[in-house]
Amino acid sequence: MKLRNPAALALLLLSAATPAAALELHPERSSPYDLAVTGRLAGVPDGGTAYVRWPDLRALPSARLTVDGEFMMGPQVLTVVSLSDLWTALPTGPGTDSILATCADGYASVYTLAFIADYRPFIVLEINGKGPRDWPPAGVTFNPGPYAILVSADFEPRVASYPNVQHKKPWGVTTLEVASYADRFRGFYSGKWSSLSQAAAAGREAWVNTCASCHAGPPGAFGGTKAGRPFPVIAAYAGYDRAFFMKYVRDPKSLVPCAKMEPHPRYTDGELSGLIEFITEGQQ
Numbered sequence: 001m002k003l004r005n006p007a008a009l010a011l012l013l014l015s016a017a018t019p020a021a022a023l024e025l026h027p028e029r030s031s032p033y034d035l036a037v038t039g040r041l042a043g044v045p046d047g048g049t050a051y052v053r054w055p056d057l058r059a060l061p062s063a064r065l066t067v068d069g070e071f072m073m074g075p076q077v078l079t080v081v082s083l084s085d086l087w088t089a090l091p092t093g094p095g096t097d098s099i100l101a102t103c104a105d106g107y108a109s110v111y112t113l114a115f116i117a118d119y120r121p122f123i124v125l126e127i128n129g130k131g132p133r134d135w136p137p138a139g140v141t142f143n144p145g146p147y148a149i150l151v152s153a154d155f156e157p158r159v160a161s162y163p164n165v166q167h168k169k170p171w172g173v174t175t176l177e178v179a180s181y182a183d184r185f186r187g188f189y190s191g192k193w194s195s196l197s198q199a200a201a202a203g204r205e206a207w208v209n210t211c212a213s214c215h216a217g218p219p220g221a222f223g224g225t226k227a228g229r230p231f232p233v234i235a236a237y238a239g240y241d242r243a244f245f246m247k248y249v250r251d252p253k254s255l256v257p258c259a260k261m262e263p264h265p266r267y268t269d270g271e272l273s274g275l276i277e278f279i280t281e282g283q284q
């Protein structure tokens with residue numbers, strides 16, 4: 001993604017200075033382009049869902065960015081709202097520090113406030129001036145709607161050194177949960193998981209920021225439902241045959257030609273050992 005227009009940056013700085021308006025939460029869905037919000041939000045009962053309307057999101061402080069090759073070949077102009085401005089506009093409850101995004105196909109992405117501050121993810125409201133009602137935009141072969149979230153190295157240079165970028169760019173996002181990280185991942189920090197070696201703790205970080213996009217953990221550990229494989233099955237693979245597990249994570253199709261899981265070739269042996277140590281530790 002390329003920031004072609006230096007004015008865009010100035011606009012962003014300007015928008016950061018403007019206080020965000022409070023978003024209105026509606027109890028009923030009004031259109032397929034509403035964004036569902038759930039979790040710990042003032043005025044939303046436990047386990048309940050409220051809806052934010054696209055025009056209200058569009059009225060938040062926004063920026064226009066010219067990017068290259070993100071949704072389609074060549075340049076495209078995105079109208080975006082930063083997750084940090086979105087956070088400010090939501091009636092977040094006490095103790096909350098994370099946004100958990102989920103997609104229509106069960107894919108999920110985790111954004112802690114620390115991640116949001118460091119890498120400045122944003123939600124895409126328009127592509128070339130058109131909102132989700134008119135998506136897929138011309139030249140795009142998939143429908144990224146109703147919402148897509150992106151991070152970009154050209155928008156925030158630190159993104160260039162962030163290893164799990166693909167997992168922070170979900171599209172087809174339908175729901176944002178406002179959550180406490182400690183609460184939604186408590187399963188990974190209690191019992192056998194309460195004291196981990198440094199390598200295994202790094203494995204836990206890797207799991208939360210990559211595997212959890214598609215695999216849910218045991219109860220008390222949030223994750224996507226796209227993979228449809230219970231955590232004990234993953235742990236059985238990790239504990240039973242390390243070589244198979246490592247090869248599968250790096251390149252599933254090399255072992256199972258019809259595998260749908262995406263390859264994760266970047267992991268070193270050391271990182272995969274930490275991941276295995278973390279996954280199997282909780283089962284002992």
Ligand code: HEC
Nearest residue numbers: 210211213214226227229234237249252259260261262264
């Ligand atoms: C984009 C979604 C996605 C991500 C991300 C993902 N997986 Fe998977 N995974 C799947 C799906 C789907 C399957 C079911 C088999 C298949 O189609 O590949 C699967 C299967 C597996 C299996 C084999 C279990 C079986 O029953 O076949 C293992 C082991 C595994 N995943 C581990 C991991 C680990 C570890 C990570 C993180 C590094 C990870 N996966 C990330 C989607 C994903």
